[in-house]
Amino acid sequence: MYGEAMLSFAPLQVRVSTPRIELVGATDELLEQLQPLVRDGKANADPAPYDDPISLYEEDPAVRVHKWLQGIWRGRGHAAPGSWRLNFAVVLDSQPVGMQDLIGENFDTFGTVMSFSWLSTDIRHRGIGTEMRQAILHLAFEGLKATEAASDAFVDNAGSNGVSRALGYTENGVDWATRRGEVGLLQRWRLTRDDWLPHRRTDIRLQGVGDCAAALGIA
Ligand SMILES: CC(C)(COP(=O)(O)OP(=O)(O)OC[C@H]1O[C@@H](n2cnc3c(N)ncnc32)[C@H](O)[C@@H]1OP(=O)(O)O)[C@@H](O)C(=O)NCCC(=O)NCCS
Known part of the structure; x- marks a missing residue:
């Protein structure tokens, strides 16, 4: 269990709790603890799961961590209504x-x-990826009143496509993208609010959403 984030930056105060896991706003303290997983390549998969460009494909572990952190901080800095x-x-x-x-x-x-995720290689295939996605969908639909969620993954990404299929997303066409410079086919998925409702869980708890929504200009 992590204590309150020290900085009063609203997105870092959000938490989504399920009986198995908690999604906690990624403070620098948490990033420091995730850093070894990124450095050791445990955020990656074979076949390559991400489209280009992404810092997680950097060969040099030091460069990979550096760019991964920069990307997260850049995202924080750019958060704005809309x-x-x-x-x-x-x-x-x-x-x-x-x-x-x-x-x-x-x-x-x-x-x-849209959602994006990775889980450490050593704890995949135990249903945690599904639980993470259910948690973020709860934040989106219940907390932020989203109308639709999308996801896309290369057609051979069994984990990501398995999660989308299991949670009621419907196929939404395909697209081409490159990964590590090679061309691959992406499967697109969409989940409308009406498609989500039958999958809605009653055991997920949200915290800190009101302040975050206000900071992002969400009514
Ligand atoms: C995507 C990811 C988070 C899924 O996590 P996970 O904990 O392994 O997923 P789950 O155990 O919840 O499995 C979800 C579903 O996919 C299926 N699945 C997962 N990995 C699979 C594999 N390698 N082969 C076949 N099926 C697989 C499971 O059987 C399950 O389907 P079911 O509910 O019908 O049984 C994880 O695989 C990961 O981190 N991959 C690398 C990063 C990535 O691909 N991110 C997404 C980029 S688009």
Whole structure:
């Protein structure tokens, strides 16, 4: 269990708690604890799961960590009404084990969100990826009143596509992208509010959402 973030930056005060995990606003203290996972390549997968460019593909571990941190801090600095990215550490048994982000582009106009996540290689395939996504969807639909959530993943990313399929997303076409310079096919997914409602959980708790929504200009 982590204490209150010392800085009163509203996105860092948000928490989403399920019976198994907690999503905690990614403070620098939590990033410090996630750093070894990024340095050791535990945020990656084979086949390559991310489209280019992404810092997690940097070969040199020091450069990888440097750019990963810069990206997160840049996101904090750019958070503004209509365009924001909320970074959460995924905490399991008091240990940060991965990240789950919620991204709102033109959220003030469309009410749509995207999600992004990674989980340490050594604890995959135990349902935690699904639990993380359920938690972030609860924040989006229940907390921020989103109208629709999207996700996309290369067609051979069994984990990410498995989570989307299990949670009621429907296929929303395909697109081309590169990963590590190679061309690959992306599967797009969408989950409307009506599709989410039958999957809505009653055991997820939200904290700090009101102040964060106000800071992001969400009514
Ligand atoms: C995506 C990720 C977070 C999923 O986490 P996870 O804890 O392993 O996922 P879960 O255990 O909840 O599994 C989710 C579903 O996918 C399936 N799945 C997961 N990994 C799989 C694999 N390698 N092969 C086949 N199916 C798989 C599971 O069977 C499950 O489906 P089910 O509910 O029908 O049984 C994790 O795989 C990861 O960090 N991958 C690398 C980063 C990444 O791909 N991020 C997304 C970028 S788009």
